Amino acid sequence: MTYCVGIKTAEGLVLASDSRTNAGVDHIATFCKMAVFENRGEAVIVILSAGNLATTQSTLSTLRQRLREDDEDNLFNQRSLFDVAVLVGAALRGIIHRDSPHSRRHDDIDFNSSFLLGGQLRGEEPRLFHIYPQGNFIEASADTPYFQIGESKYGKPMLDRVIQYETPLHEAGKCVLVSFESSIRSNVSVGLPIDLLCYHRDALEVTERHRITETDPYFQRLGREWSQGLRKLFARLPDIPYWNPETGDDKDRQQ
Amino acid sequence: MTYCVGIKTAEGLVLASDSRTNAGVDHIATFCKMAVFENRGEAVIVILSAGNLATTQSTLSTLRQRLREDDEDNLFNQRSLFDVAVLVGAALRGIIHRDSPHSRRHDDIDFNSSFLLGGQLRGEEPRLFHIYPQGNFIEASADTPYFQIGESKYGKPMLDRVIQYETPLHEAGKCVLVSFESSIRSNVSVGLPIDLLCYHRDALEVTERHRITETDPYFQRLGREWSQGLRKLFARLPDIPYWNPETGDDKDRQQ
Numbered sequence: 001m002t003y004c005v006g007i008k009t010a011e012g013l014v015l016a017s018d019s020r021t022n023a024g025v026d027h028i029a030t031f032c033k034m035a036v037f038e039n040r041g042e043a044v045i046v047i048l049s050a051g052n053l054a055t056t057q058s059t060l061s062t063l064r065q066r067l068r069e070d071d072e073d074n075l076f077n078q079r080s081l082f083d084v085a086v087l088v089g090a091a092l093r094g095i096i097h098r099d100s101p102h103s104r105r106h107d108d109i110d111f112n113s114s115f116l117l118g119g120q121l122r123g124e125e126p127r128l129f130h131i132y133p134q135g136n137f138i139e140a141s142a143d144t145p146y147f148q149i150g151e152s153k154y155g156k157p158m159l160d161r162v163i164q165y166e167t168p169l170h171e172a173g174k175c176v177l178v179s180f181e182s183s184i185r186s187n188v189s190v191g192l193p194i195d196l197l198c199y200h201r202d203a204l205e206v207t208e209r210h211r212i213t214e215t216d217p218y219f220q221r222l223g224r225e226w227s228q229g230l231r232k233l234f235a236r237l238p239d240i241p242y243w244n245p246e247t248g249d250d251k252d253r254q255q
Numbered sequence: 256m257t258y259c260v261g262i263k264t265a266e267g268l269v270l271a272s273d274s275r276t277n278a279g280v281d282h283i284a285t286f287c288k289m290a291v292f293e294n295r296g297e298a299v300i301v302i303l304s305a306g307n308l309a310t311t312q313s314t315l316s317t318l319r320q321r322l323r324e325d326d327e328d329n330l331f332n333q334r335s336l337f338d339v340a341v342l343v344g345a346a347l348r349g350i351i352h353r354d355s356p357h358s359r360r361h362d363d364i365d366f367n368s369s370f371l372l373g374g375q376l377r378g379e380e381p382r383l384f385h386i387y388p389q390g391n392f393i394e395a396s397a398d399t400p401y402f403q404i405g406e407s408k409y410g411k412p413m414l415d416r417v418i419q420y421e422t423p424l425h426e427a428g429k430c431v432l433v434s435f436e437s438s439i440r441s442n443v444s445v446g447l448p449i450d451l452l453c454y455h456r457d458a459l460e461v462t463e464r465h466r467i468t469e470t471d472p473y474f475q476r477l478g479r480e481w482s483q484g485l486r487k488l489f490a491r492l493p494d495i496p497y498w499n500p501e502t503g504d505d506k507d508r509q510q
Contacts, residue, residue, distance in 0.1 A: 153408030153442075154408050158485070158489075161486065162486065177495075182412040185412060185416075186408070186415050187408075208497070210497040218496050225491075225493070229488040229491070230485075233481070236480075236484070237433070238473065240428050241473050242473070
């Protein structure tokens with residue numbers, strides 16, 4: 001599996017991906033799932049991917065090859081990030097359509113993938129899209145400012161509690177790392193390194209991108225302080241009052 | 256969906272289930288998913304269920320009907336909780352086998368269910384089993400003292416951080432409620448009331464069982480203090496140090 005998060009805030013975008021892939025427990029490998037397409041002053045386009053690795057790699061290779069051609073399929077020749085999402089969705093759908101007939105009946109192989117697409121084109125706001133295997137997509141808004149793909153459930157409660165459109169950019173980045181820490185702890189299919197990118201609106205270039213490995217002192221400290229803090233907070237919560245601690249009897253039943 | 260947790264600690268068992276069922280968003284209903292079979296001084300058997308409601312209800316009705324008969328299929332006539340698990344697994348498998356052929360090819364209906372079975376029979380330790388739709392099962396141990404079924408991922412990180420075999424029984428109960436609070440907040444298919452049962456080893460009767468509804472002052476307070484505490488704890492975590500806060504430039508790239 002995989003875990004990727006994209007957040008759109010008033011200040012810009014936070015995009016993060018883990019880098020573990022697995023095809024069964026005996027084929028675990030490390031692949032970067034963050035692809036950055038940068039045309040300084042004109043466009044920043046970031047694609048995070050989850051799902052079948054052959055599908056996502058083929059889709060991205062196709063998109064990269066087209067950057068050399070000066071035609072309508074070039075990511076940098078689009079009017080809007082919406083048009084970029086249409087292009088990426090069509091490429092993804094095309095690869096799945098190409099490969100799927102070759103899955104034999106009982107192989108049980110899933111060729112599907114999905115993407116988070118975030119970025120900004122000159123003249124537009126920063127935008128964030130969630131692209132489905134069918135090639136269609138939805139866009140984040142102030143009401144729903146974040147998307148996740150992959151092993152999303154373990155890390156969702158913390159995002160639900162903290163993330164809003166008004167959340168400062170680096171605070172959103174910190175929350176994403178807490179969300180990753182929980183996912184990594186509870187699920188072996190999500191693993192370090194984490195690729196983290198914070199994009200400031202109207203920068204039109206990538207200034208803040210970082211790869212967080214196992215030896216990263218900040219991430220280690222974050223995990224340690226978060227774990228210790230959670231246990232202390234939990235210990236301070238009031239005890240269950242439902243039963244008489246002396247007899248163990250249910251108070252309701254006594255009345 | 257559903258969310259159920261069973262924990263086996265040195266002091267006994269904690270068992271909890273939500274009570275929301277849904278067949279699509281327009282068929283949401285409330286059903287208790289905790290079945291208690293009590294034979295005071297002899298046996299306490301608790302079954303938590305997740306999955307197809309028709310399957311779990313049929314299985315439990317079958318088991319209840321057999322309580323009237325004094326034969327080898329009666330839950331209370333078993334030598335061990337292992338034998339009870341065999342019986343419950345066989346009943347579950349039988350119901351799924353009975354109904355599945357009537358699912359038409361493209362109905363896409365899943366008749367599967369799974370159970371958590373916890374309890375104690377006189378002369379044995381308290382035991383906890385996870386029973387699969389195939390009727391087979393695994394048993395909890397000191398190394399892996401808890402099982403979840405249903406929408407388990409949202410609430411897993413907190414259990415992973417707190418629950419051990421040595422955790423005091425009521426502290427485990429409190430942790431289960433925190434785990435439910437996160438699941439309910441992040442997923443609409445998990446909902447109140449929660450049925451919570453704490454079983455003290457060798458009691459051989461149910462003394463602590465409680466139904467937690469929306470108006471429960473303790474659960475409201477728990478949710479409030481947990482949310483506020485998490486946000487405070489998060490705010491105290493150190494800020495991301497990767498970038499120069501003045502220029503936004505990546506420190507690594509500057510070096």
